[in-house]
Amino acid sequence: MATIDKDRVIIFDTTLRDGEQALQQSLTAKQKLQIALCLEQLGVDVIEAGFPISSPGDLQSVRDIALALKTATVCGLSRALDKDIDACYEAFKGVDHYRIHTFIATSDIHVHDKLKKSFDDIVDMAVHAVKRARNYTDDVEFSCEDAGRTPIDHLCRMVESAIAAGATTVNIPDTVGYTLPYEFGGIVKTLFNRVPNIDKAVISVHCHNDLGMATANSLSAVMEGARQIECCVNGLGERAGNTSLEEVVMSMKLRQEYMKGVYTNIVTENIARASQVVSGITNEPVPTHKAIVGSNAFAHSSGIHQDGVLKNKSTYEILTPQSVGFKENNMHMTARSGRHMIKAVLENLGYREGSYNLDDVYARFLKLADRKGQVFDYDLEALLFLSHEQEEDTQFELDNLTVLSGGKNVIPTASVRLKIGKRTRTESGTGNGPVDAVFNCISRLTGIRLKLDSFVISAKGSGMNAQGQVDVDVIYENRHYHGKGLSTDVIESSALALISACNSIYRAQIIENEKHEKENA
């Protein structure tokens, strides 16, 4: 095990695994890579990039991320099964340093009702899995799934056995978010008191937020000696989510006197951007009152509070917005800006050349700047996401849009031209409003009969410079899909959002077909 400072808490981010598995719609390989690079810039130590056995696409995406990371350790998840562990190795072949994370459930209910095994069998499987993973890498993490509800004698035995088998990190998940902070800290304390070889591994925690305790439970565990926290940006993750990265990091930074001087390597000034990037790419809005990164987190509404803050900010502000990277926008990009400027702005935002196509982004930037005048960095980032999306298996692309609406006795009418694969087709039609008319045309052109579940317009940017972003949530064959469109014209944003949802449905169908072919092969 590499020696690390005993006061440093390793930040293990699982946005791309636990977070991603809970999204309504899975991310494309390029979107995952973009998030991974952003996490690396944030200073995350370990990035759990995916679950390689789950699909060939996931394996390839974990591999792409492993090859692109420079400083963070990449990690792949596996059940305690040979084929899963071998799939991780497959994803990491030729990569200098990587972690295999293998897990098996240890609570009675999971062992007996889910796995239908005895606890002795489970210990054997865990030991075998850790040893197999150790044949491939000396960085092996073992997780006792549902540790929070595991009888303590069993947990002690499992932790000891996993370490003896070669696990360098042992993770104690509160998989169902059931424990309370004093109780969870107590579990970790008992492990430190009773497991004889505990000093041979890093003890990690992975808390779910079902009772809203994930942050408190993780901090309580750190106070008892845990030195790795598993978390997700914006608290994404199964059900109520995982521990939120920004909350644990800022709590440890701000409350040093209670946290016994522990620290992390997170560049806290990059937190706001990471939150926005993850939210933008996953289509999961950050709740306005979300601690640290919500838009209301630094707003003061009541007169008494505003008066206090004007006299001394610390009256009602325990953190400055700047300390987590919220800043005024000061980029002035117009149609006269050259490629170098765009590249420099993107570099400043943390995008390395090679992780995007500059020609493509620049061409889109010029189009936008022509229509909008000044373009801001968030516009550029949005363009980056959209262009990434369109590079991936884009079956439908908007080629032309004409809408006639407004005025008395005018029936809203639209004409939409789409590129569909290599062909171009046009449809015209009416609707009970201009967006409805556009949606009717798109539905006929794509042949996808979906149900619109929600339609939200929001401004990106402020005042007259804002662009309209449309987010749609549609239902197709009982599954939800998101679509996002951004333009200075909200009707066009609406068309782009619906087309993006249709592309997601199309991609999902390709993945489904691949799965069936694999199963039948």
Ligand code: KIV
């Ligand atoms: O919640 C959980 O127990 C997990 C494990 C796979 C670590 O996500």
Ligand code: ZN
């Ligand atoms: Zn989990």
